Amino acid sequence: MTEHLLLRHRDIPNIDQLDIYQQHGGFDAFRKAVTTMQPDAVIDLVKASGLRGRGGAGFPTGMKWAFTDKKNWPHYVVCNADESEPGTFKDREIMERNPFQFLEGVMITAYAVQANLAYVYLRGEFWQIASQLDRQIAELEAAGILGDKLFGADYSLRLRTHLGAGAYICGEETAMLESIEGKLGQPRLRPPFPPSFGLFGKPTVVNNVETLTNVPLIVARGAEWYRSFGTDKSPGVKVFSLSGCINRPGNYELPLGATFRELIVGRGLGVPFGHKIKAIMPAGASSSLIVATDEALNTPMDYESVPKVGAQLGSASVIVIDDSVDIRWLLDKTLHFFKHESCGKCTPCREGTYWMSHLAERIASDHAAQAEVDLLYSVASQIKGKCLCALGEFSIEAVLSGIERFKEDFVS
Amino acid sequence: MLAEKYPLETQNILAKYPPDQKRSAVMPLLYLAQRESGYVTKAAMQDIAALCEMSVTEVASIVGFYSLYYDKPAGKYRVQVCTDLPCALRGADEFLSKLCENLGIKVGETTPDGLVTVEAVMCLAGCDKAPMFQTQSSEGITYHENQTIESALEVIDAWRQQEKQA
Numbered sequence: 090m091t092e093h094l095l096l097r098h099r100d101i102p103n104i105d106q107l108d109i110y111q112q113h114g115g116f117d118a119f120r121k122a123v124t125t126m127q128p129d130a131v132i133d134l135v136k137a138s139g140l141r142g143r144g145g146a147g148f149p150t151g152m153k154w155a156f157t158d159k160k161n162w163p164h165y166v167v168c169n170a171d172e173s174e175p176g177t178f179k180d181r182e183i184m185e186r187n188p189f190q191f192l193e194g195v196m197i198t199a200y201a202v203q204a205n206l207a208y209v210y211l212r213g214e215f216w217q218i219a220s221q222l223d224r225q226i227a228e229l230e231a232a233g234i235l236g237d238k239l240f241g242a243d244y245s246l247r248l249r250t251h252l253g254a255g256a257y258i259c260g261e262e263t264a265m266l267e268s269i270e271g272k273l274g275q276p277r278l279r280p281p282f283p284p285s286f287g288l289f290g291k292p293t294v295v296n297n298v299e300t301l302t303n304v305p306l307i308v309a310r311g312a313e314w315y316r317s318f319g320t321d322k323s324p325g326v327k328v329f330s331l332s333g334c335i336n337r338p339g340n341y342e343l344p345l346g347a348t349f350r351e352l353i354v355g356r357g358l359g360v361p362f363g364h365k366i367k368a369i370m371p372a373g374a375s376s377s378l379i380v381a382t383d384e385a386l387n388t389p390m391d392y393e394s395v396p397k398v399g400a401q402l403g404s405a406s407v408i409v410i411d412d413s414v415d416i417r418w419l420l421d422k423t424l425h426f427f428k429h430e431s432c433g434k435c436t437p438c439r440e441g442t443y444w445m446s447h448l449a450e451r452i453a454s455d456h457a458a459q460a461e462v463d464l465l466y467s468v469a470s471q472i473k474g475k476c477l478c479a480l481g482e483f484s485i486e487a488v489l490s491g492i493e494r495f496k497e498d499f500v501s
Numbered sequence: 502m503l504a505e506k507y508p509l510e511t512q513n514i515l516a517k518y519p520p521d522q523k524r525s526a527v528m529p530l531l532y533l534a535q536r537e538s539g540y541v542t543k544a545a546m547q548d549i550a551a552l553c554e555m556s557v558t559e560v561a562s563i564v565g566f567y568s569l570y571y572d573k574p575a576g577k578y579r580v581q582v583c584t585d586l587p588c589a590l591r592g593a594d595e596f597l598s599k600l601c602e603n604l605g606i607k608v609g610e611t612t613p614d615g616l617v618t619v620e621a622v623m624c625l626a627g628c629d630k631a632p633m634f635q636t637q638s639s640e641g642i643t644y645h646e647n648q649t650i651e652s653a654l655e656v657i658d659a660w661r662q663q664e665k666q667a
Contacts, residue, residue: 175585175624206519213532213569214625214635216642249517254528255568257623271524271553273566289522330628332587338629374586374624406628408587422586426623432566 094318094326095302096342098186107228110189116234118308119196123242126308131201135304137312139324144169144260144297145372145403147323147392150304156284157202158292165288166199166207167269167295171253171260173212175426176373176406179328179340180298184211184218187302188225192248194301196235197308199246202294206247210265213254222250257430261478262295264432275434276478299328319345323391327405333370334360334411346394350386353409364411368495371395372403374423375483377490378416399490416491416498420465421446421453427484438481441472445488452499462499466492503548507533511552527553527563531570536639539579540571568622569637576611576618578660579637580653584621587628596632597621599650604657616664617657 093099103109110116122131136151157164172180183191199207211219226248229235237245256274258264263277266288287293303325307315316324323345329352332338336358343352349369353359360366369385370376377400379385385398395402410419428446433439448465451457469485476482492499504511510533518525527549534545541564550557564570582597597608601619604612611618627633630646634653645656 172626173624176587176628177624178626178628181626212626213567214642214644217644220641251517251525252528252532253567254531254570255622256566268528269525270522271527271555271563273562289519332628332631333590338591340629408590408628410590414590419586422589426585429623 093342094306095183095190095299095328096187096340097190104190105186105188107189107225107232114309115189115305116193118305119193119200119234120240122197122200122308123244124240128201128203131197131308134312135201135307138303138307138315139312139322140300140303140307140315141323141325141392142297143299143303143327143404145174145375145401147402150296150300153284153296154198154202154294156282157294158285161285161292163206163291164202164204165291165293166195166202166204167262167265167283167288167293168195168207168209168301169260169262169265169295169297170209170211170215170218171257171265172215172298173257173260173430174373174375174404174406175423176332176370176408177330177404178332179330179404179406181215181218182340183298183302183328184215184222188222190305191298191302192222192225192229194304195248196246197304198294198296198301200244202292203244204294205245206249208269208288209248209250210259210269211250211252212259213252216252219250219252226250256432257426258432258478258480261480264478265295266293273432275432276480278477320389320391320393322393327390329390330404330406331357331409332406333408334364334366334414335409336361343390345391346389348387348389349407352390352407353386357409360409360411362411362413364413366409367412367414368410368416370400370408370410370487371405372401373406373408374426375403375479375486376400376406376408377486378410378419378494379490380494381410399494400486415453416495417449417453420488420491421449423487424449424484427480431480431484435475435477435481437472437475438477438484441468441476441481442484444468445472445484449488459499462492503530503534503545504552515552524553524555527555527560528567531560531564535570538574539577539639540574569642577616577638577664578657579618579620580634580657581620581622581625581637582634583623583625583627583631585624585628587624588631588633591631593632596648596650596653600653603650603654614661614664616660 140150141147259274264274268274283293319325341356366381369379424446428442431442469488514529530549546560633646
């Protein structure tokens with residue numbers, strides 16, 4: 090890759106300044122959309138680009154926008170900047186360092202679904218980023234790029250930030266909407282889905298920060314250009330957050346379909362202290378554990394290939410586990426997280442994460458009999474498919490795969 | 502009253518949401534209320550309930566649900582160390598226990614001078630720069646990354662000096 094598409098601040102110094110961003114074509118795409126394109130044409134373009142949601146689910150972005158109910162108004166756009174998955178820190182870098190490209194993506198999305206008000210929902214810990222975005226939004230208003238009757242067209246748009254307050258569950262889109270409405274961040278029963286019943290009961294598009302940061306370039310350079318990156322079914326580039334037992338942790342922007350080896354060895358320079366790589370979690374704490382065989386390392390990181398080695402690409406938060414790590418300890422860690430973050434609304438998740446966490450703690454402390462490992466596996470299996478949202482479903486991924494694939498760690 | 506003490510901020514917060522969605526302002530108003538004493542007082546909850554047209558119980562449930570709101574006082578600075586998996590793989594657990602040892606307190610406790618409360622928290626999106634912590638105080642939230650015990654104690658010492666001068 091000769092240039093970064095999302096982490097453009099790595100190529101262009103001070104792109105977080107409005108004038109510099111504009112010197113590099115910033116807001117030309119938004120202006121082009123508002124002044125020369127019908128909203129549906131923007132949606133069709135994003136559909137044609139094959140862009141898929143980068144928050145984890147990989148749902149086709151243009152298709153989601155097209156679901157917005159045109160019989161019910163007003164429409165809203167909510168950007169998911171709640172980034173709370175252990176191992177994920179990509180949206181933070183984008184918003185901190187390349188904020189205007191991100192904001193332009195939110196704005197084009199709002200135009201495409203004809204929303205006049207969009208919210209950026211940031212996790213509460215991103216307090217400083219929210220203050221910075223507030224200043225940048227004010228700059229855009231002062232420059233006439235946000236506000237009423239933009240570029241002489243009959244379209245008006247306002248952006249607002251909304252800070253969460255420390256709740257992983259608010260990354261789930263319907264819990265996020267509840268949270269903006271001033272309620273407990275608990276997921277809604279779906280359907281109806283947000284494009285028909287979203288914020289304040291109105292049609293709403295919810296997209297992740299990274300997803301939206303792709304949009305200005307797609308509008309500026311075209312769908313075909315975008316499809317020249319990545320694979321046929323997973324086009325484009327992706328920011329991979331690399332963490333754990335790795336020499337050079339950090340964010341790396343690579344085309345979708347790059348292999349685990351290219352990321353972990355090529356960019357991250359492998360595991361430190363002479364250890365060997367034991368396992369890979371490609372989707373943060375919500376991930377299954379992949380045994381780090383040669384086959385796994387040679388697997389392309391895209392939405393289709395990762396399931397073939399028994400995990401999901403998710404938000405592409407790749408946590409590397411070396412051979413000094415006891416998988417029992419790892420399960421204790423991840424289950425402690427899910428127990429803490431379960432919102433308590435549905436029973437399988439609330440009770441399941443609680444009891445799994447207690448069992449894992451005992452197992453990790455070496456005080457458990459084999460029967461307790463079996464019990465943990467059994468509880469996890471029974472949670473599967475029964476939760477109201479993905480949090481509960483994700484809480485068992487590491488448990489089931491860990492016990493199945495790393496049996497030797499559980500022999501007492 | 503919150504609205505009288507911070508008229509401009511309150512007005513700006515309410516203006517962020519449609520006029521018939523006052524309840525949406527509850528979270529930013531709670532941050533505003535917490536600014537002064539580091540926690541949300543009963544009186545503030547009543548003010549916010551009136552502003553957002555909701556019951557005091559509903560406001561209290563929001564405080565209880567979200568980790569960054571507090572209904573009890575603690576140290577002037579909350580040092581919140583992430584000990585989730587990626588940070589733990591880079592020594593966050595040892596960092597936390599050594600930090601506590603140096604301060605002579607246990608996790609969750611406050612130093613005798615009332616300055617620092619140390620807590621273990623969930624992922625803060627700083628996994629590549631662990632060990633790391635955030636500090637929550639009346640000035641907002643600040644990240645401290647790529648930390649050692651020495652660098653963390655320097656941060657805390659700077660607060661102590663600041664206190665002495667104040």
